[in-house]
Amino acid sequence: MAIVVEHDKRKKEILDTALDLFMEKGYEDVTFQKIADRCGITRTTLYIYFKNKKEIFVWSIKQLTTEIEASLMEIINDESKTVKDRLLSVLDKILEKCTENHLLFTVTLTYLLQLQKSGKDPAVRVRRRIIRLRHLLSLIIIEGINRGEFKKVNVHDTNELLYSVIEAAIFRLAVLDQKEISELRRPFHFVVEGILSNN
Secondary structure (H helix, E strand, O other), X not given: OHHHHHHHHHHHHHHHHHHHHHHHHOOOOOOHHHHHHHHOOOHHHHXXXXXXXXXXXXHHHHHHHHHHHHHHHHHHOOOXXXXXXXXXXXXXXXXXXXXXXXXXXXXXXXXXXXXXXOOOOHHHHHXXXXXXXXXXXXXXXXXXXXXXXXXXXXXXXXHHHXXXXXXHHHHHHHOOOOOOHHHXXXXXXXXXXXXXXXO
């Protein structure tokens, strides 16, 4: 059992290191050898854990999104706050994580464009990574409606609006290199205020 734990721990360390390297150098400039070198292991050892650079990149994104989802669930399950406050906290946490990892979105954009050039549909990859986030947003919107804090809005449309604001924030952080977070936060508050019940 200790071997499995050690293997999983080492795999996580490789993913963390690779993610830093991808953000530092960009997807195209990172090679399997560079990942092995940064991890202080041989290419042969790296092959024990991963088939290629693409697999490492996809797994490192998955690991990051899983960690973000866990922190969002903590906020969503905190019943000491109103649903409005939890939704705003979730959106703030997403914005905080996007800000911390803004270079990753630039790297991801390059990766998605490469997929598109090779004839693959990048939307499929994006949907896989965001389906849980969209589900969590729907859960909190439904809870707000059921508790009477939110109007009886269309959950899908409200989710779509919130997600569009998140996408716009990511674009402004990654592509436009916007640094002013308060400007990115305002649209979230505007949307949430718009769905509040008047009761």
